Amino acid sequence: xxxxDPAPVEVIRGDGPVVLGMPHxxxxxxxxxxxxxxxxxxxxxxxxxxxxxxxxxxxPGATVVRATFHRYVIDANRPPSGESLYPGQNTxxxxxxxxxxxxxxxxxxxxxxxxxxxxxxxxxxxPYHAALAAELERVRAAHGVAILYDCHSIRSRIPFLxxxxxxxxxxxxxxxxxxxxxxxxxIRDICAAAPGYSHVLNGRFTGGWTTRHYGRPEEGxxxxxxxxxxxxxLAAEEAPFAYDPDRAGRLRxxxxxxxxxxxxxxxxxxR
Numbered sequence: 001x002x003x004x005d006p007a008p009v010e011v012i013r014g015d016g017p018v019v020l021g022m023p024h025x026x027x028x029x030x031x032x033x034x035x036x037x038x039x040x041x042x043x044x045x046x047x048x049x050x051x052x053x054x055x056x057x058x059x060p061g062a063t064v065v066r067a068t069f070h071r072y073v074i075d076a077n078r079p080p081s082g083e084s085l086y087p088g089q090n091t092x093x094x095x096x097x098x099x100x101x102x103x104x105x106x107x108x109x110x111x112x113x114x115x116x117x118x119x120x121x122x123x124x125x126x127p128y129h130a131a132l133a134a135e136l137e138r139v140r141a142a143h144g145v146a147i148l149y150d151c152h153s154i155r156s157r158i159p160f161l162x163x164x165x166x167x168x169x170x171x172x173x174x175x176x177x178x179x180x181x182x183x184x185x186x187i188r189d190i191c192a193a194a195p196g197y198s199h200v201l202n203g204r205f206t207g208g209w210t211t212r213h214y215g216r217p218e219e220g221x222x223x224x225x226x227x228x229x230x231x232x233x234l235a236a237e238e239a240p241f242a243y244d245p246d247r248a249g250r251l252r253x254x255x256x257x258x259x260x261x262x263x264x265x266x267x268x269x270x271r
Contacts, residue, residue: 005030006068008124009131016061017143017266018259019135021150021210023076023128024048026068033073033120036112041105044070046092048153049241054233054248055151059259063139065132067124072096072105074120076128077150077208082117085208090160095120102160132210140220144270147183147262148223150210155237156229162204168232169199172207172225178215179222180269186261187224194254197232220271226258 006028025048034042052066067076071092078085078094085091092098095117099105106112112120132148139146156166169191173184184201191199207215207225215223230237233248 008069008127010066010068011131012064014061014063016263017139017145018059018147018149018263019063019139021132021148022052022066024071025051025066026070028068029070036106036110038107040103046100050243051151051153058256063135065135067128069124074124076125077210079209080121080125100158100161143266145220145266148214150225153228153230156231166229167198167200168229170203170205170227171201172205172211174207174212175202178207178211179224180217182265183222186265187258190258
C-alpha cells in the first residue's frame with residue numbers, strides 16, 4: 001500500500017448505541033486490481049451507490065464504519081472462508097468473478113488465484129472487520145448493548161439474482177436470529193407504515209455474513225441488514241447512477257425514524 005492509497009476502512013466514532021456498517025460504498029481499486037478488470041468490471045456497477053450520502057446525519061451519535069475499497073477487490077460482506085451465503089442460488093462470492101448480471105468482470109486470464117484472494121482478504125477484509133468488531137465492542141461496553149445496522153442497496157431488477165422486482169425495503173435478520181424480536185418488529189412496522197413504499201422481511205436477502213457473524217442478541221449484539229432498492233434514491237438504476245435529491249428526500253425521514261427508534265430501544269435490550 002502506497003502513501004497515496006486510502007486506508008481500507010473509515011470510522012466516524014459516535015457516542016450512541018447504533019453502529020452503521022457500510023461494506024459496499026467504496027469505489028477505490030488498487031492499481032493492480034484495476035488492471036485485471038475488463039471494461040464491464042471497471043463500470044463498478046454493483047456499488048451501493050450514495051449510501052453514505054443517504055444516511056449522513058440521520059442519527060446524531062451513530063458510529064459509521066465504512067469500507068473504502070470496492071467489493072470487486074474483496075467483498076467485506078462475505079465469509080472469509082469463501083463459502084456461499086446462499087447455497088443453490090446465484091450470488092457473488094468473496095472475490096467476485098462476475099457482476100450481478102452473471103457477466104465476467106476480469107480480462108481473460110486475469111481472475112485472481114487463491115493466493116491473491118488470500119492476500120486481498122488480509123489487506124482489506126480483515127482490517128474492515130477488525131474496525132467493525134472494535135467499534136461494536138466499544139459501543140456495547142458503553143451502553144450494555146450495540147445495534148449494528150448494515151446499510152446496503154441494490155438494483156430493483158436483476159434477473160440473474162432474483163425474479164421480478166424487489167420491494168423497496170428488504171430487511172434481513174437471518175430468519176430472526178441476528179437480533180431481538182423487538183428490533184425486528186420495530187423496523188418492519190416503520191417500513192410497513194411508510195406510505196408509497198413496499199417491504200419484505202427475510203425475503204431474497206436475509207442478511208449477509210456481517211449480519212450473521214455479529215448478530216448475537218443473547219450477548220447484547222443485535223444486527224440487521226437493510227437492502228434498499230436503488231429506485232428509492234437514484235435517478236436511474238444505471239450509469240451514471242446519479243443521486244436523486246427528491247427521491248432521497250422522501251426516503252430519508254423513514255430511515256431516520258428507523259435509526260432513532262433503534263437508539264430508543266437500546267436501553268430496553270440490555271442484558
